[in-house]
Amino acid sequence: MEQRALWNISYGVYIVSTWDGERPTGCIANSVMQITSEPATVAVSINHDNYTNRCIEKSGRFAIIVLAEDSDPSIIGTFGFKTGKDMNKFDSVDYKIIDGMPIVNDGCAYIICEVINKMETDTHTVFLGKVSNADFISKGVPMTYAYYHKVIKGKSPKNAPTYIADERGENMATNAEAKYVCGVCGYEYDGDIPFEDLPDDYVCPVCGEPKSVFVKQD
Amino acid sequence: MEQRALWNISYGVYIVSTWDGERPTGCIANSVMQITSEPATVAVSINHDNYTNRCIEKSGRFAIIVLAEDSDPSIIGTFGFKTGKDMNKFDSVDYKIIDGMPIVNDGCAYIICEVINKMETDTHTVFLGKVSNADFISKGVPMTYAYYHKVIKGKSPKNAPTYIADERGENMATNAEAKYVCGVCGYEYDGDIPFEDLPDDYVCPVCGEPKSVFVKQD
Numbered sequence: 001m002e003q004r005a006l007w008n009i010s011y012g013v014y015i016v017s018t019w020d021g022e023r024p025t026g027c028i029a030n031s032v033m034q035i036t037s038e039p040a041t042v043a044v045s046i047n048h049d050n051y052t053n054r055c056i057e058k059s060g061r062f063a064i065i066v067l068a069e070d071s072d073p074s075i076i077g078t079f080g081f082k083t084g085k086d087m088n089k090f091d092s093v094d095y096k097i098i099d100g101m102p103i104v105n106d107g108c109a110y111i112i113c114e115v116i117n118k119m120e121t122d123t124h125t126v127f128l129g130k131v132s133n134a135d136f137i138s139k140g141v142p143m144t145y146a147y148y149h150k151v152i153k154g155k156s157p158k159n160a161p162t163y164i165a166d167e168r169g170e171n172m173a174t175n176a177e178a179k180y181v182c183g184v185c186g187y188e189y190d191g192d193i194p195f196e197d198l199p200d201d202y203v204c205p206v207c208g209e210p211k212s213v214f215v216k217q218d
Numbered sequence: 219m220e221q222r223a224l225w226n227i228s229y230g231v232y233i234v235s236t237w238d239g240e241r242p243t244g245c246i247a248n249s250v251m252q253i254t255s256e257p258a259t260v261a262v263s264i265n266h267d268n269y270t271n272r273c274i275e276k277s278g279r280f281a282i283i284v285l286a287e288d289s290d291p292s293i294i295g296t297f298g299f300k301t302g303k304d305m306n307k308f309d310s311v312d313y314k315i316i317d318g319m320p321i322v323n324d325g326c327a328y329i330i331c332e333v334i335n336k337m338e339t340d341t342h343t344v345f346l347g348k349v350s351n352a353d354f355i356s357k358g359v360p361m362t363y364a365y366y367h368k369v370i371k372g373k374s375p376k377n378a379p380t381y382i383a384d385e386r387g388e389n390m391a392t393n394a395e396a397k398y399v400c401g402v403c404g405y406e407y408d409g410d411i412p413f414e415d416l417p418d419d420y421v422c423p424v425c426g427e428p429k430s431v432f433v434k435q436d
Contacts, residue, residue, distance in 0.1 A: 002354060010361075032227055118337075123255075126261060134219050142228050
């Protein structure tokens with residue numbers, strides 16, 4: 001079995017938001033799909049280990065913010081690589097409350113849902129949400145997961161890795177050149193300036209962590 | 219509520235295949251997503267009215283063929299706009315049997331699943347499949363739903379409809395020019411030659427139906 005064949009499934013990039021009691025919280029998700037149109041329902045798959053999972057479980061509501069190609073990549077760092085258990089992720093972003101749900105003002109659309117069913121698996125919960133409200137935020141083009149890895153991570157290995165390797169940002173290039181990878185989010189530095197020569201205040205463009213968390217890989 | 223905001227969710231284009239007793243059958247689906255990685259499971263949403271739904275229900279198995287940007291568009295016509303109840307859709311395509319499942323030889327990857335759970339909604343069943351096998355078919359780039367509507371349908375309305383209108387191929391252009399739309403699959407003719415001047419043996423490039431099924435819309 002070639003597990004990488006599953007990487008050919010196409011996804012978008014989303015923030016799934018909800019409430020932890022008084023505090024808004026959320027995480028990045030790719031596994032989102034509409035299930036029915038009348039009434040409109042949407043399914044989202046969230047890992048059990050993700051703090052957002054238990055918060056959706058408690059609150060019975062979630063919102064999906066569809067990120068756009070021009071969304072600030074640091075949002076993915078904040079919502080994708082940190083936990084809302086210890087911090088308020090919304091402190092660092094512009095957002096508003098719509099129908100009682102926290103909606104980040106950086107994306108192309110939002111969808112607000114009430115949980116009406118769920119399916120459990122070993123590691124993830126698939127929440128089925130009935131859409132109570134939805135609207136555009138901007139005229140941006142929805143970001144796909146492929147776009148995120150190809151364009152935002154800016155990977156362009158010199159020894160022509162397969163499309164899939166490029167697609168997922170896996171380090172499958174066969175050249176032996178040293179790479180610097182963010183130890184927090186996995187972003188691989190690929191700029192023209194040698195990594196060592198970057199200024200000390202360089203931060204990961206994806207998750208915002210400092211230069212010091214980057215790990216050299218041969 | 220702006221229902222069109224839901225169109226900003228990104229999808230791929232897939233054939234979901236299974237068996238109707240002795241005969242292979244299948245349909246086009248967009249709602250496919252991986253749910254867990256260990257063990258690998260994939261969810262697919264299939265309408266109750268779709269013949270493939272009851273065949274998956276009976277056989278307990280399905281396969282997903284990930285279509286590529288260079289897949290033959292007529293496959294989408296065959297699998298998406300006709301029913302396997304009355305015909306063998308596989309008669310018109312090249313396919314092979316892998317692990318007992320019918321796999322169309324035109325796409326970039328296949329994923330074979332056994333149904334281990336399901337979630338019912340008013341109109342669709344979300345089947346959860348445990349992946350028993352998966353592999354690449356070609357090095358093609360996975361087709362996204364946006365690509366299908368933008369490139370294969372080749373829509374380019376003159377009066378700049380919104381991205382969403384373009385994305386979904388909806389007829390939202392404000393010009394009053396007559397359009398010819400395939401009555402079977404909804405493909406909108408947008409070629410340089412006036413539709414009336416096309417040869418009599420012109421067929422819909424998406425579903426293969428003859429010129430006579432096209433409907434003039436003002």
